Amino acid sequence: MTNKLNQIGLDKQASSDLSDKLNRLLANYQIFYMNARGFHWNIKGEKFFELHIKFEELYNDSLIKIDEIAERILTLGFTPLHTYEDYSELSKIKVAKNVSGGTEAVQAILNGYEVLLPLERELLEMAGDSNDEGTNALMSDYIREQEKLIWMYSAFLNK
Numbered sequence: 001m002t003n004k005l006n007q008i009g010l011d012k013q014a015s016s017d018l019s020d021k022l023n024r025l026l027a028n029y030q031i032f033y034m035n036a037r038g039f040h041w042n043i044k045g046e047k048f049f050e051l052h053i054k055f056e057e058l059y060n061d062s063l064i065k066i067d068e069i070a071e072r073i074l075t076l077g078f079t080p081l082h083t084y085e086d087y088s089e090l091s092k093i094k095v096a097k098n099v100s101g102g103t104e105a106v107q108a109i110l111n112g113y114e115v116l117l118p119l120e121r122e123l124l125e126m127a128g129d130s131n132d133e134g135t136n137a138l139m140s141d142y143i144r145e146q147e148k149l150i151w152m153y154s155a156f157l158n159k
Contacts, residue, residue, distance in 0.1 A: 006076060006077040007077055008075060008076070008077075008134075010076070010130060010131065010132055011130060012077070014126075014129075014130035014132070015076040015077060015078070015130070015132070016076075016078065017126065017130075018076060018123065018126055018127060018130060018132060018135055019073045019076050019077075019078035021119070021122060021123050021126060022069055022072055022073050022076075022080075022123065022135070023073060023078075023080060023081045023086075023090070024090055024119060025069055025116070025119050025120065025123065026066065026069045026070060026073070026080055026081055026087075027081055027086060027087040027088075027089075027090035027091045028090075028091045028092060028093045028112075028115050028116055028119065029062055029065055029066050029069060029116070030066060030084070030087040030091070031087060031088070031091040031093040031094075031095060031112075032062055032093050032112045032116065033059055033062040033063060033066060034095070035093070035095065035096040035099075035108055035109075035112065036055050036058040036059040036062060036109065037055075037059045038096060038097070038098075038099065039051070039055040039058075039096070039099060039105040039108070039109075040052060040055035040056050040058075040059060042098065042099060042100045043055065043100060043102060043105060044100045044101070045100075045101065045102055046102075047102045048102075051102050051105065051106070055105070058109065061145075065142065068138060069138075070082075072134060072135055072138060075134065076132075076135075091115075092115045093111070093112045093115045093116075094108075094111075096108045103157065106153050106156055106157055107157065109153055110150065110153050110154065110157070113146055113149065113150050113153075116142075116146065117143065117146055117147075117150070120139045120142050120143050120146070121139075121143065123135060123139045124136060124139040124140060124143065127139060
């Protein structure tokens with residue numbers, strides 16, 4: 001029975017499935033991060049100061065999450081993706097190139113959450129089914145934070 005468990009006592013196959021899904025999340029976060037970084041650099045207009053700061057908060061938070069996701073994959077006994085080629089291939093979040101308008105940038109952020117949130121909910125369910133409390137806790141935290149951010153960015157757009 002022990003040979004079916006990984007180094008932290010979880011089922012190897014379930015951990016493999018979780019790692020695959022975590023790598024999908026990682027790929028999407030990398031594109032989300034790059035988009036937020038570009039918005040921070042290129043934002044123009046009346047809301048420049050407000051959005052410049054918000055986008056910096058977003059990309060800094062995304063960078064932390066990217067590291068946490070990659071380390072969780074390693075903890076489960078697998079290898080995180082680490083090339084932009086892999087990220088581009090797997091990501092459902094579209095690259096936002098040369099976006100400088102506040103409304104367009106905020107909408108792109110919301111579009112990104114439309115990809116991230118369902119993935120995180122899938123991972124939360126998978127982790128619960130696998131008795132993987134580490135991944136479960138991570139996803140639960142991300143979901144709670146992002147639901148609030150979706151509300152805030154939607155309010156900015158009067159949605």
